[in-house]
Amino acid sequence: MPTVVSRPSTAAGVNGARPTAPAPAPAAGELTGSADLARIAAGLGIELGEPADTVPADARKLSRVLFARLRAAEEGTAEYSYVRGTLIELNMALVKFAASRFAHRKEPMDDIVQVGTIGLIKAIDRFDPSYDVEFSTFALPTISGEIKRFLRDTGWMVHVPRRLQELRLTLAKASDALEQLLNREPSPAEMAAHLDLTEAEVMEGLTASQAQSASSLDATAPDSGPGEGGDVLADRVAREERAFETVLCLEALKPLIAALPEREHTILSLRFGAELTQAQIGRRIGISQMQVSRLLNRTLTGLRAALLAED
Template sequence: MEDRRETTRLLFEQARGTVNGERREIECRIVEINMTVATDCARRYRGRGVSTDDLDQVAYLGLVKAVRGFDPARGHDFLSFAVPTIRGELRRHFRDQGWALRPPRSIQELQTQILAVEGELSQELGRSPRPTDLARHLGVDLEQVLDALAASGCFSPASLDAPTPEGEEAIGDRLGAIDGAFEDADARVTLAAVMRGLTPRERRILELRFFGGYTQAEIGADIGVTQMQVSRLLNRILARLRSRMSDPGPSLSA
């Protein structure tokens, strides 16, 4: 872990003053060597009705956001910013999928505010913010913050593989909107570089799904397979990427 921390720190230092392609390559490398951090964060959320592969996808998006948003000039370790950012992305995913017991609107709004400031506070403090830190920063009572944090246990998201009420497609097929991390063109290029080493077909599947906003059914129509086959292909591709991230051999960007 210390090697990864030091390499990450040196890469952020190297990225200072660079622009365009060179900076993207460095950011790509930072994403690569920290993908296991994302999967570790995702592991904490297993068993809540969302598949491992879906959780990992959300965690990777959170990692890209963290790499793009980290300011090394503040002097704190990258992981103190990345871990809360990734966890916030995972909790946001659950929140957006539905609640078994919907809390009061004021609590939902406060939870959204907490998700928005956790990463910033983590970098400022050099650690994960405590409830008292959040209450002070947001100017609310500690009891309200505790209620909002407790509300994160109220959700019971439907599986993305579950059919819609019409039974014609999976719920995941309706989640075609591109994640906020990909609204930034540089972030899209950064993650695209991580996909080097995949076959042209594999790259196209990921590009259509994450960058093009295609549903699994639409991807299937594009490449000539069924929606179920697309789901399996996506899972296999992501499994290969995870395997490569944990392999001490050559990097994907080599």
């Protein structure tokens, strides 16, 4: 852009009067609006629309120029705020790409993108144009690390021992550090060497990290064949326990039986515990077989009604 030089008014220096000349123009090359950005883009051979819709190759070219402007601008000025905001818009594709790697998690994608944007802002604030690396290469590990920290803090779906929880945190930190160093996700063997652990210990920690999320038993199995009607997870990992309902009924009956009068309680115990006949029970407690039958029927009817009644 052309350099604009404002000359001081000699009248003001002589008599102190406020000069009537127009206000000074913005500093040379100052970037504070979309028109200035469009001129920079045109100079790079880029037809600029909305910054967020810029294709990645053009976004990289513009970002190189804008980072130089950002570092030259004074923090807190209009130019600094505009350039920083434009860099965020230009590089939102990095956030969406990083977030897509975590699409299988239970957290809403909007939340993951929002957290990833925080990582992008941190990367922009830390990046130095003198680094011999593309901004995207520098930013992706930072964005992914921010998302991973968010997912680690969302809680565990299944309880695991404290030792494994701490091991998982250690592995997560090591993974972030190695990912920054290697520009890719480290292998279990590389993490084991970095932490002086065995590969089996690393695999145990990685397995424990899966307890942070759970899949529905009604979900289709990952390796199901194509087409509708694939196997659901419940068909593979669950089976019907026929005695389960019996156990539930017995647990529900315990307080009902405990509340019975002593004689009815004794009759139930002798009939279904000791498996005595009604005549034997009558002789044992000193009543007739007919009385035992009536008491037993009345007790069972009452228990059945109480068991079926809604709370």
